[in-house]
Amino acid sequence: MLEKVKTFKGGHAFGTLNGMPKARIRHCGVPMKVVIPLRQGFGDEVKPIVKKGDKVKAGQIIAIDDNSISSPIHASVNGTISDCESKVVCYENNNKCMSENPAAENQNIEISSVTIESDGLADWQNVENYVADVDLATVEGAFKKLYMSGVTALGLSGIPSPHNTSPVEPDKVTNIVINATNSEPFSLPVSAVVKTREKAFITGLNILSFLFPDAEIDIAIDSGQEESIYGLFNALNGKEDFVMKGVYSDGKLPDKLHINPVKPKYPQGNETVLVETLIGVAPGPKGDFSAIEHGVIVLAAQDVLSIYEAVIEGKPLIERIVALGGAGHSVNHCVGVRIGSSLKSVISHRHKAGVESRIILNSIMTGPTLQNLDIPITKSTNSIISLPENKDREFQSFLRPGIDRGSYSKTFLSAIFRKSVRRADTNINGEPRPCISCNYCEYACPVNILPFLISKYVEHDMVEETEGLNIFDCVECGLCSYVCPSKIPILKHIAEGKQKIRIAAAEDAAAEVEAAAEALAAAEAVSATEAETVADTEATAEAVV
Numbered sequence: 209m210l211e212k213v214k215t216f217k218g219g220h221a222f223g224t225l226n227g228m229p230k231a232r233i234r235h236c237g238v239p240m241k242v243v244i245p246l247r248q249g250f251g252d253e254v255k256p257i258v259k260k261g262d263k264v265k266a267g268q269i270i271a272i273d274d275n276s277i278s279s280p281i282h283a284s285v286n287g288t289i290s291d292c293e294s295k296v297v298c299y300e301n302n303n304k305c306m307s308e309n310p311a312a313e314n315q316n317i318e319i320s321s322v323t324i325e326s327d328g329l330a331d332w333q334n335v336e337n338y339v340a341d342v343d344l345a346t347v348e349g350a351f352k353k354l355y356m357s358g359v360t361a362l363g364l365s366g367i368p369s370p371h372n373t374s375p376v377e378p379d380k381v382t383n384i385v386i387n388a389t390n391s392e393p394f395s396l397p398v399s400a401v402v403k404t405r406e407k408a409f410i411t412g413l414n415i416l417s418f419l420f421p422d423a424e425i426d427i428a429i430d431s432g433q434e435e436s437i438y439g440l441f442n443a444l445n446g447k448e449d450f451v452m453k454g455v456y457s458d459g460k461l462p463d464k465l466h467i468n469p470v471k472p473k474y475p476q477g478n479e480t481v482l483v484e485t486l487i488g489v490a491p492g493p494k495g496d497f498s499a500i501e502h503g504v505i506v507l508a509a510q511d512v513l514s515i516y517e518a519v520i521e522g523k524p525l526i527e528r529i530v531a532l533g534g535a536g537h538s539v540n541h542c543v544g545v546r547i548g549s550s551l552k553s554v555i556s557h558r559h560k561a562g563v564e565s566r567i568i569l570n571s572i573m574t575g576p577t578l579q580n581l582d583i584p585i586t587k588s589t590n591s592i593i594s595l596p597e598n599k600d601r602e603f604q605s606f607l608r609p610g611i612d613r614g615s616y617s618k619t620f621l622s623a624i625f626r627k628s629v630r631r632a633d634t635n636i637n638g639e640p641r642p643c644i645s646c647n648y649c650e651y652a653c654p655v656n657i658l659p660f661l662i663s664k665y666v667e668h669d670m671v672e673e674t675e676g677l678n679i680f681d682c683v684e685c686g687l688c689s690y691v692c693p694s695k696i697p698i699l700k701h702i703a704e705g706k707q708k709i710r711i712a713a714a715e716d717a718a719a720e721v722e723a724a725a726e727a728l729a730a731a732e733a734v735s736a737t738e739a740e741t742v743a744d745t746e747a748t749a750e751a752v753v
């Protein structure tokens with residue numbers, strides 16, 4: 209069913225920035241070497257089941273651990289294992305990582321890895337090699353295919369299955385939200401993954417409906433993308449593929465599917481904001497919200513296609529589509545990349561010669577700035593953003609018309625020429641200045657808190673007061689810092705405030721445990737003394753008798 213346009217309070221529409229990735233996919237080919245981290249997407253690190261010198265096929269499971277919350281990891285190329293000992297730096301499940309947050313900057317972690325020297329051949333091994341023991345026509349069989357393909361690691365909290373892939377059981381899933389929005393600049397264009405593959409996308413939805421028969425399915429898609437909305441809507445209604453014929457269709461999809469156009473404002477794609485916009489949200493701090501704990505799975509459009517590929521084509525998750533956004537790249541399109549390929553090798557010959565750039569992973573607003581480009585593409589990689597470095601101050605910039613200048617205020621001509629392509633570089637156009645009480649940060653904040661006030665309290669080391677201002681509702685989208693004309697690093701202050709409160713709470717809890725242990729020891733000492741006294745009294749009594 210096509211729903212009315214939905215939205216949330218606050219947010220910001222960035223418009224069209226220079227270097228937006230086009231919905232065209234180019235395949236990178238088979239790399240000569242891959243480094244496969246043994247933790248990707250959601251879940252724990254898993255143990256390698258291969259050793260140096262082993263020959264492997266693309267699609268072969270090389271690491272698996274049925275005893276932890278995890279999904280298997282596969283070889284992404286055909287070749288020979290050359291290293292199983294080294295660790296590699298990764299940015300996994302760092303969706304709350306802030307470029308301007310020094311604590312979060314360090315959230316890159318070292319993960320054990322397996323290196324494969326490729327033989328250059330493009331073929332891959334089918335996932336059905338691993339599921340011969342179950343009837344594929346059953347829910348059990350489909351779940352096993354998803355698990356054995358590694359697809360259950362997708363989504364911020366994994367896809368629940370009987371194979372210990374997520375914190376909740378599959379029968380607790382009440383809602384599935386498909387994030388097909390492009391509210392954030394330089395994100396992977398949904399049309400790149402969905403438009404030419406509607407049939408596969410709809411079949412993926414059918415499989416989800418088959419696996420989670422009681423769950424409502426909500427797709428969120430930008431309201432500007434009418435073509436995509438109606439294309440999908442018509443595909444769903446007008447073609448027999450809507451109710452997929454075959455073993456994985458439960459015939460219920462039409463009744464429980466909702467296509468929700470949403471206003472294309474950032475941060476609509478944020479998990480907390482998206483779930484609240486579409487289906488409401490349970491009470492509790494929004495910054496600590498975990499959709500899966502409320503029975504909601506949030507997946508990207510690309511994840512639905514991976515579900516299709518695993519269950520229908522038997523293809524393990526060995527490849528990812530990644531958007532190249534930003535004016536630092538010489539081409540702005542999407543690339544199909546084998547997992548484990550070096551990020552440096554993916555962008556090196558797609559980069560503008562002589563342009564110094566800042567490379568940011570996955571999100572221009574919340575992603576980490578990469579110092580080291582020798583990191584592997586993983587199941588979590590969605591976009592690689594290259595912003596030209598620009599620190600030069602513009603002489604009397606406020607006097608310039610600014611038709612190409614993105615801004616939250618209506619100061620520049622870009623506010624009138626809404627379709628103009630705006631500059632996107634690393635220049636913040638000024639230094640921090642005192643707050644001018646413009647309240648832009650409050651208007652833009654998607655969770656209805658007072659960023660300027662919280663920021664000020666943290667700056668003055670009054671973090672306790674910020675709890676009353678709902679600091680933990682902050683979803684760390686970074687919009688307050690972006691819109692602030694005084695260049696105040698508001699989010700940095702908020703993140704520091706949260707950290708200080710958490711550390712203080714942990715110290716209090718530790719002190720309480722210590723005090724309880726001391727009280728227990730004192731009580732034991734008293735009872736030991738009493739026991740000795742009783743024993744002495746009894747001995748005396750016996751002596752008297």
Ligand code: SF4
Binds near residue numbers: 659688
């Ligand atoms: S306070 Fe938090 S949620 Fe609000 S705009 Fe700033 S970063 Fe986003």
Ligand code: SF4
Binds near residue numbers: 647649650695696
């Ligand atoms: S946007 Fe910046 S200047 Fe405006 S009220 Fe917020 S902190 Fe102050």
